[in-house]
Amino acid sequence: MQFDLITTDHNSRARAGVLTTDHGAIATPIFMPVGTVGSVKAVTQEQLRSDVQAQIILGNTYHLYLRPGLEVLSAAGGLHRFNGWDRPLLTDSGGYQVFSLAANRKIKEEGVVFQSHIDGSRHLFTPENVMDIQRTIGADIIMAFDECPPYPSEYRYARKSMELTHRWLDRCIQRMRETQPAWGHQQSLFPIVQGSTFKDLRTISATEIAARECDGNAIGGLSVGEPEAEMYDMCGLVCDILPAHKPRYLMGVGTPWNILENIALGVDMFDCVMPTRNGRNGMLFTWQGVINIKNKKWATDFSPLDEQTDCFASNHYTRAYLRHLFAAGEILGMQLASIHNLAFYLQLVKAAREQILAGNYAAWKTTMVKQLQTRL
Amino acid sequence: MQFDLITTDHNSRARAGVLTTDHGAIATPIFMPVGTVGSVKAVTQEQLRSDVQAQIILGNTYHLYLRPGLEVLSAAGGLHRFNGWDRPLLTDSGGYQVFSLAANRKIKEEGVVFQSHIDGSRHLFTPENVMDIQRTIGADIIMAFDECPPYPSEYRYARKSMELTHRWLDRCIQRMRETQPAWGHQQSLFPIVQGSTFKDLRTISATEIAARECDGNAIGGLSVGEPEAEMYDMCGLVCDILPAHKPRYLMGVGTPWNILENIALGVDMFDCVMPTRNGRNGMLFTWQGVINIKNKKWATDFSPLDEQTDCFASNHYTRAYLRHLFAAGEILGMQLASIHNLAFYLQLVKAAREQILAGNYAAWKTTMVKQLQTRL
Numbered sequence: 126m127q128f129d130l131i132t133t134d135h136n137s138r139a140r141a142g143v144l145t146t147d148h149g150a151i152a153t154p155i156f157m158p159v160g161t162v163g164s165v166k167a168v169t170q171e172q173l174r175s176d177v178q179a180q181i182i183l184g185n186t187y188h189l190y191l192r193p194g195l196e197v198l199s200a201a202g203g204l205h206r207f208n209g210w211d212r213p214l215l216t217d218s219g220g221y222q223v224f225s226l227a228a229n230r231k232i233k234e235e236g237v238v239f240q241s242h243i244d245g246s247r248h249l250f251t252p253e254n255v256m257d258i259q260r261t262i263g264a265d266i267i268m269a270f271d272e273c274p275p276y277p278s279e280y281r282y283a284r285k286s287m288e289l290t291h292r293w294l295d296r297c298i299q300r301m302r303e304t305q306p307a308w309g310h311q312q313s314l315f316p317i318v319q320g321s322t323f324k325d326l327r328t329i330s331a332t333e334i335a336a337r338e339c340d341g342n343a344i345g346g347l348s349v350g351e352p353e354a355e356m357y358d359m360c361g362l363v364c365d366i367l368p369a370h371k372p373r374y375l376m377g378v379g380t381p382w383n384i385l386e387n388i389a390l391g392v393d394m395f396d397c398v399m400p401t402r403n404g405r406n407g408m409l410f411t412w413q414g415v416i417n418i419k420n421k422k423w424a425t426d427f428s429p430l431d432e433q434t435d436c437f438a439s440n441h442y443t444r445a446y447l448r449h450l451f452a453a454g455e456i457l458g459m460q461l462a463s464i465h466n467l468a469f470y471l472q473l474v475k476a477a478r479e480q481i482l483a484g485n486y487a488a489w490k491t492t493m494v495k496q497l498q499t500r501l
Numbered sequence: 502m503q504f505d506l507i508t509t510d511h512n513s514r515a516r517a518g519v520l521t522t523d524h525g526a527i528a529t530p531i532f533m534p535v536g537t538v539g540s541v542k543a544v545t546q547e548q549l550r551s552d553v554q555a556q557i558i559l560g561n562t563y564h565l566y567l568r569p570g571l572e573v574l575s576a577a578g579g580l581h582r583f584n585g586w587d588r589p590l591l592t593d594s595g596g597y598q599v600f601s602l603a604a605n606r607k608i609k610e611e612g613v614v615f616q617s618h619i620d621g622s623r624h625l626f627t628p629e630n631v632m633d634i635q636r637t638i639g640a641d642i643i644m645a646f647d648e649c650p651p652y653p654s655e656y657r658y659a660r661k662s663m664e665l666t667h668r669w670l671d672r673c674i675q676r677m678r679e680t681q682p683a684w685g686h687q688q689s690l691f692p693i694v695q696g697s698t699f700k701d702l703r704t705i706s707a708t709e710i711a712a713r714e715c716d717g718n719a720i721g722g723l724s725v726g727e728p729e730a731e732m733y734d735m736c737g738l739v740c741d742i743l744p745a746h747k748p749r750y751l752m753g754v755g756t757p758w759n760i761l762e763n764i765a766l767g768v769d770m771f772d773c774v775m776p777t778r779n780g781r782n783g784m785l786f787t788w789q790g791v792i793n794i795k796n797k798k799w800a801t802d803f804s805p806l807d808e809q810t811d812c813f814a815s816n817h818y819t820r821a822y823l824r825h826l827f828a829a830g831e832i833l834g835m836q837l838a839s840i841h842n843l844a845f846y847l848q849l850v851k852a853a854r855e856q857i858l859a860g861n862y863a864a865w866k867t868t869m870v871k872q873l874q875t876r877l
Binding site: 162163164165166167168169170171188192193196197200201206207208209424425427437438441442443445446449450452453455456457458459460461 | 538539540541542543544545546547564568569572573576577582583584585800801803813814817818819821822825826828829831832833835836837
C-alpha cells in the first residue's frame with residue numbers, strides 16, 4: 126500500500142492524497158460506505174460503482190465472522206469474490222461491535238469472550254484470531270483489535286483500556302508479520318488511537334501508535350456521544366501527532382459537517398452508517414441542507430431530491446414521489462434515499478478534495494458547514 | 502392503440518404480435534411487472550428498464566387512489582411523471598382489491614362502498630369514477646370496473662355478478678366516450694370477461710365482451726384458487742370466443758408454466774405479483790427450475806443465480822451470496838431476487854415469442870413446462 130500526499134491546505138490542515146491498494150487507487154479525503162455483513166444496505170454493487178461512485182467499502186469482522194462465517198468466506202475465496210465487489214475493502218476489527226452488540230462480553234488480557242447477538246453462541250476474539258479472520262475475509266485494510274471505551278469513561282478506566290489496546294496492537298502486528306495475505310493481494314494493518322476524551326491519554330496513544338510505523342493510522346473512540354467540540358479537539362490533537370505521510374482514518378464519523386470539520390483537522394478517511402441508516406428512516410442529506418422526506422410539506426414538491434448531486438436517484442426522482450414511497454412503506458424509498466445520501470457523501474468529499482487542491486478549503490468549509498446543517 | 506398480429510402457431514393457439522401505444526410498442530406475448538402503488542417493489546425504474554427490460558408495468562387504481570391520492574397524481578401530471586416511468590402503463594380497475602383488501606365493502610348497482618384498509622375512511626367506486634381515476638392516473642390501458650367473484654362461487658351468484666359486471670362495463674364505455682385523455686396520450690379501455698368456472702357463463706361473458714369491440718380484452722376471475730386444469734379450460738374457452746385481432750390479457754397469472762400454457766391457448770398479456778412477492782420470500786424462478794434460496798444447500802454454491810437469464814443480478818451474484826443475504830435479513834436479498842425473477846419472466850415470454858415465430862412453440866412449451874417446475 127502506498128500513500129501519496131499531493132497537497133496540504135495553507136489555511137487548515139486539510140490534505141489531498143492518493144492511497145493505492147492492490148484493488149485500485151483511492152482519492153483522499155474519502156468516505157467509505159459501510160457494508161456490515163457484506164452488503165451496503167439496500168444498495169446493489171453496481172449502484173455503488175456507477176451511481177454512488179464508491180471507491181472503497183467496509184465490511185465488519187464481527188458480523189461476517191458470525192454470518193456467513195469463515196467456512197463460507199474461505200470457500201468463496203474471500204469477501205471480494207463472495208459479494209462481487211472488486212474495489213478496495215476495509216474491515217473493522219470487531220472490537221466496537223463486541224462492545225456494542227454482543228452479550229455477556231468479558232474482557233481479559235488474552236482477548237474478549239462474548240456471546241453472539243444472533244444465537245447466543247460463545248466466542249473468543251483475540252488480537253491474533255481477529256488478524257486471521259481479516260486475512261480470510263481478504264480486506265485490503267485490516268484494523269487492529271482494540272477496546273473502544275464508552276462515553277463518558279472515567280480517567281482510570283480509559284487509561285487501562287488504552288494500555289490494553291496498545292498491548293493488543295503489538296500482538297496484532299506480530300501476528301500480521303507471521304502470516305501471509307490469504308488471497309494474493311497485499312493487506313495493510315491500521316492501528317487505532319484510543320484515550321477517550323482525555324488529552325494526555327490521546328497524546329500518549331497517538332505517540333505510541335505513530336511509533337509502530339504502520340501503513341496508516343486510525344482514530345477510534347470518537348463520535349460515541351461526546352459533544353462535537355470535544356470530538357474536534359481530540360481529533361485535531363491526534364492528527365498533529367500522527368505522521369503526515371500516512372493516511373489518517375477517523376472511525377464512525379459522521380454528519381456531512383463533521384466530515385468537513387475533521388478534514389480541516391487533517392483526516393483522510395471516514396466511514397459512517399449515517400447516510401444509509403438515516404436514509405432508510407427518510408432523512409436526506411443535500412447540498413442545501415437536511416430533508417425529512419416523511420414531512421407533509423414534500424407531498425407535492427415535484428423538484429428532484431437534490432439537483433446538485435450528480436446521481437440518477439438524486440435527479441430523476443422527485444421529493445413528492447420519495448415521500449409517497451415512505452408513506453406507503455415501499456422498499457424503493459429506502460433504496461433511493463440510501464443511494465442519494467451515499468452519492469452526496471462521496472461528492473461532498475470529492476468537492477472537499479477539489480477545494481483543497483485549489484487552495485480554498487478553509488473558506489469553502491466555513492460556508493458549507495452552515496449550509497449543510499440547514500433544516501429544509 | 503394498435504395491435505398487429507404477426508403470426509399464430511400451427512400446433513397451438515399461441516400468437517406473436519405487437520401492441521403499439523403512445524408510450525411505445527410492446528412485443529407480445531408479454532409479462533407486465535406489478536407496480537402496485539407506483540413502484541415495482543424493491544426494483545428501481547432504471548433496473549426495470551435495463552436489467553429487467555420491462556416493456557409495460559402495472560399500477561393499481563385502488564392503491565393509488567388511496568395513496569398518494571388524486572390530488573397529488575393530478576398535480577404531478579399523472580403517474581408517468583410522478584414515478585418517472587416513461588414506457589406504457591396499465592392500471593387495474595380496483596375491482597379486485599376492493600374485494601380482497603378493503604373492509605366492509607357493500608356492492609350496489611351504483612357501485613361499491615368500501616372502507617380503506619389504511620385508515621378505515623369510506624369511499625365509493627362506481628364504473629364512472631373509476632374511469633375518471635384511471636384517466637387522471639394516465640394509464641395507457643384502463644381496465645373496466647368489474648366484480649371478481651371468489652372461488653368457489655355458487656352458480657347463481659356467479660351469474661348475477663357477471664351480469665352486474667356487464668352492466669358496469671356499458672357504463673365504463675359510456676364514461677370513456679364522454680371524457681378525454683387527461684395528459685394528451687391515448688387511453689384504451691379493456692373490458693373483463695368473468696363467469697367464475699362455469700362454462701356457459703364464460704361463454705356468455707366472452708360473447709358479450711367481444712361484442713363491445715374494445716381495443717383489447719381481458720380475462721378476470723381466474724388464478725383465484727381453482728385447480729390449474731380449470732383455469733386452462735376456462736381460458737381456452739374464452740380465448741376461442743374473443744376476437745383474434747385484439748390483444749387478450751389474462752389477469753393475475755401466474756407461475757412460469759401457467760404463462761406458457763396460457764400462451765398456447767391464445768393469451769397475449771400477463772401480470773402477476775409472483776416474481777416479486779415470491780422473490781422477496783427467497784423463491785427464485787430459473788430456466789432449470791425453482792430454487793428456495795433460504796435452503797442450507799446453497800450455502801457454498803458459488804454458481805450464479807441463473808446463468809441462462811441474461812441479467813446482471815442473475816449472472817454476477819452467486820447463490821451462496823444471495824442465501825447469506827436472506828439469512829442475514831438484508832434488503833439487498835429481496836432486491837436481487839426480485840430483479841432476477843422479473844428478468845427471467847420477461848426473457849421467458851421473449852423466448853416464447855421467438856418459438857412462436859419459429860413455428861416451434863407447442864413442442865418447446867411441453868419440454869419447458871416440465872423443466873420449469875423442477876424443484877432444485
